[in-house]
Amino acid sequence: MRVTHGRLSAPRSGIRSWWGKAWQRAVEEAAYVDQDLRAGRTAARRGDVGGISVDAGSLLAAVREGDDTWTVEIGLPALPEEERRALVDVVAAETGRIAALLAGELPYDFVEHAEEAGIELLPFGGELSAGCTCDAYLDPCRHALAVLVQTGWLVDADPLVLFALRGLDRDSLLHALHERASGALSTSGVVDLADDVEVAADAMLRARRLVELMEAGAELPEGLV
Template sequence: MTNARGFAAFPPQRAGARFATSWWGRAWIQALEDTSLDHGLLRKGRAYAKTGQLGPITVSPGRLAAVAESEYDTVVRVEQLTDAAWERFLDQVAAKAGHIAALLDRDMPHDLVEAAEDAAVPLLPAVGDLEPECSCPDWGHPCKHAAALCYQASWLLDADPFVLLLLRGRGERDLIEALQRRDVPAAPPSSVVPPSGVPAAQAYAAGVPPLPEPPPCDVAFSPPALEPADGVNVGALAVLAASAAGRARELLLRGHLPELTEHQDHVRLAAEHDLATGPEAAVQAWRYGGAGALDVLENAWTPPRQVLARAQAQLAAGWEEESPPRVEAWRNRWTLGPLQLRYGRDGRWYPFTRRDGEWWPAGPPERDPSALTA
């Protein structure tokens, strides 16, 4: 039986404190906000979370609980995985040694979550997966207390993804023991000489040794010495070689690279190597936010209404003056006087300002639009 885990109450946070810095923590917040029927209660929940209105938090299989305002029992339930689903998940973890190391290092690899989803094992919650309950008289779904509990839970998830796995039904010790049992080799027949080496169970019991130093990824690239030749642009070859080295370094660090169109790759080369061959605004956009910033510069699209409603609530909650500014909204573009915010398909807001009568990229993006109005 998996024991529950207890966490001390969060104290009041500093002004400007953010929720969910990890990608899996943001997915948790997204599930909460997409499920909410009242953005006003979400705003109150964020305030309750930041001002320390909840008591200690208890995490157990399928259940997240705390006491709010010293009197209301607040619970958020999450569906537990079946035994068959856990077996499929363990198959995915065991399939790649890096998955185990990442989890023990308190990281949740993208490819592990994607592989689990392919095996019909939903680790991250989606719309409707979080079921709030509270003894307060508020009929909101969720009420401000349950919303505050979910927002504070995102801090727990940031620090330890095993909290999410415990909510899904199994804790860290259960998972490690299951992996140890899975990797114990069957006893060989007496006529067969057992293979040399250390059994996996014994290796796991010995603990996690320190990892070797990662390969250097910040070594300055030195272009190859190329002899001039007829019909060969040696300078262009040097740029392409530097670009290939940079992409290889990024692949080592991130594990994957997005596919780029010919136009996107042209802008990327101009932005990263100070070439005068790309459109100036496009190059500036790429330097602020890559392909996502280039897309919002060149294309308008219509986001879902619930996304825009949530952003409107964030903007109002983060505005420190007497009343929020008037917004002129058109599709994914919101104009607030001299500032324009554009919502990207990657879920981030990009700032633009006027320059020679045109809107120009003005800075890196934020997930909370109110962070750009300062």
Template sequence: MTDRNEERTFAALPPAHGRGFAQTWWGLAWLKALEDAALDSEQVKTGRRLARAGAVGAVSVRPGRITAVVQDRDRTAHRADVLLQELSEEQWDHFLDMAVERAGHIAALLDRDMPPHLVEDAAAAGVELLPGLGDLEAKCDCDAWDHCGHTAALCYQMARLLDEDPFVLLLMRGRGERRLLDELQERGSAPVQVPPDTSREGVDAAEAYAVGDILPSLPALPELPAEPAQAPTLDVETTPAPGVDLASVEFLATAAAGEAYRLLAEALVSGHGQRAVEAELTPGQDAVRLAAGGPEKAIAQRLAEGSGRDREELQHAIRAWRYGGAAALSVLDDEWAVEAESLARARAALESAWDEDERPRLRAAHNRWTAVGASTQLRLGRDGRWWPYRKERGRWVPAGPAAKDPATALATAEGNPMNG
């Protein structure tokens, strides 16, 4: 590649079998300018076949002109040129003023993107970036007076280059990337740094970070509202569709507002909108989560059915959810064999938790240790924490949050019988 400021030379591209020549909207706009202006559609089709077969050599791009050698099927070589009028100094002034006012336009170009609003804003400033009908002038040594197969092939190849880097179009219009960004920096207050050519290779992290200097600063974090948003009351004068329970829909809306409030609070506390990734809830677990919001009796009954529990079991599940969410529900519902390594750690924790003369007698069964002669139990979670349980009305029910120390968990079970 030659001097980046005034000319760029791109190596010949491989054949384009099985793919279109343009994938971006601006690449397609370039081809439309060719196809709309060419008087002989057969020449356009010939050019498309030549380009698809890889007959276009290295492409040289400089202000006002692109050039390449194109081979016919009989291997005869022709020099093809396509001309596009450069923008005037006044037009470039308008474009630069517009771009400086909108840092997002600069960021898009540096990301090798040409969003429609950039082109629209430029047009509003009197600058037409993309070629229109008749703007692509053809010259070829085959002596065709209009677009021939060779210049059409060059245009199709140019569309592939534009897809990768819209700065190529700006170079044709009269400004190389380095000069353009230097002028933007002179007009703006923030430094504009040229990234390496990212169309075919990766970018060093430090260079990518430096490019961020041109972007506007992030807005300040919003303040947390005093309470969740009030869910709307549905129009009771409108007859709902069959099967739609208005009370249930209103309850779900209120629950969604509460969950959004919780997520926002966590994001603001972290300062970066980051939070631990939670496992996706099963339908049964989600029914328990909703039931923990205290719905009316009819909705609670539907949630109990959805969770696969009777009303009493649902109350136990709600208590577990409030103590520890999905992890606590898993301990309530599931019994599993503890792996050898985890079992060894659990036994060591149980041995060291009490003095020898105070250690309770525990009977082990999978991940559960039941106190002999008492109505208390320890359950080991998959994360290694201990969950306290107490027997109430013939059922083991959660008695408190998890603890890292089994003695603490057992004391919780002994001192916190479940109510109701």
């Protein structure tokens, strides 16, 4: 299911997470020319990238440069069905993993266990393919790199964006967990459990956002209080 994220602003504290930094390393590996990477980072911070559309195996965004606008499409291999099922098993293997993911955390041991099961969740540079409507000779060009840099901000804040790129979006993951647990619990019980987890995760996200706003001295919106 394709989901479009609105225009992003650069995170004040930079990339905070180990998985966000792993994504940025993959972007650095994918870049052929340091000059293009620097230009891409500058364009990302300047806000030249429009809304980023995320789907299984692809990213799509428009990038503004002066009076021109270019369309960028990024490819990342989606997991085959067998590996998606195995990934669901890894999520379900330990209590608290789905709550952590819904709260914007990606446990390191979870990624290790996924790799032991033959599942590569985090990308490496060679997996990131790119196309752009500009006339640059090399791909990824500076526009594609700007999109990749901003996607790193999305992944840093919500690792389920990475799951969606690999072919297992949030709703599909929850549904698969429901199906997996249906042999042990009634369907209503599973749904209630998932709902409780989502409520708890939402409370954690609201608390984190309140702390960030308070530290920045910003006015607190009514919806978060």
